[in-house]
């Protein structure tokens with residue numbers, strides 16, 4: 007594997023002399039599962055107010071990293087701050103400021119979509135009238151109004167993503183973490199989600215999302231971190247990470263060392279005489 011490439015100096019210098027504190031600051035973060043090192047001592051600063059993509063091949067450590075950053079998984083070592091608050095020492099302050107759409111999202115299945123949002127809003131401490139208003143608007147925008155009284159257990163994969171996203175946005179968090187938010191979502195809904203997220207970042211909020219779909223990351227994100235084998239291989243603005251490569255996909259393949267990989271030529275029996 008190539009050595010880690012730190013393309014920029016990090017959030018404080020990315021794109022100029024911004025002095026805004028980073029949305030997320032990770033220092034010396036480690037996580038092992040038995041002999042498997044999932045996250046290998048990463049340092050990372052994610053700039054506030056950006057649409058940030060966390061990309062990497064299968065098993066790179068993206069979900070493990072996002073789980074630790076959002077307080078769902080305890081690191082073996084290292085520190086994590088969101089908006090200047092330590093995720094593990096000050097969990098209430100952090101959880102009030104973030105929204106999370108995790109991988110393998112678990113929802114209260116026996117509630118309807120509307121009940122789920124009402125419950126989430128009250129848990130977040132929002133007044134009932136405000137929860138009601140935001141719920142109606144989110145259900146409408148995400149095209150779930152027609153299914154609002156259906157039990158979540160009967161929702162399709164894409165509908166579950168959308169109701170999960172609505173629940174994560176309801177309290178208007180400062181930072182929104184999304185693990186593969188577009189997986190299983192149809193193109194029309196994907197366009198809607200995109201619009202919602204773009205509006206949200208324009209207001210100064212930060213979106214951090216993981217994805218394997220480079221075209222999507224390239225078209226949505228203004229800042230990217232590339233992970234492979236538990237390490238950060240590159241980080242910076244889209245242009246910085248792409249460098250001279252014709253596309254983010256090409257830059258990605260080079261960064262994760264996929265160029266030399268057997269792309270199926272060794273399967274000489276496949277498609278041969280039967």
Ligand SMILES: Nc1ncnc2c1ncn2[C@@H]1O[C@H](COP(=O)(O)OP(=O)(O)OP(=O)(O)O)[C@@H](O)[C@H]1O
Pocket residue numbers: 039042043044062063064065066067068069070071
């Ligand atoms: N609970 C667990 N127990 C054991 N190993 C785990 C566990 N969770 C993750 N791992 C391992 O840690 C490594 C990183 O996994 P992780 O799910 O973070 O990768 P990822 O980048 O999100 O992958 P993908 O894109 O396939 O979702 C992998 O080798 C995985 O097998």
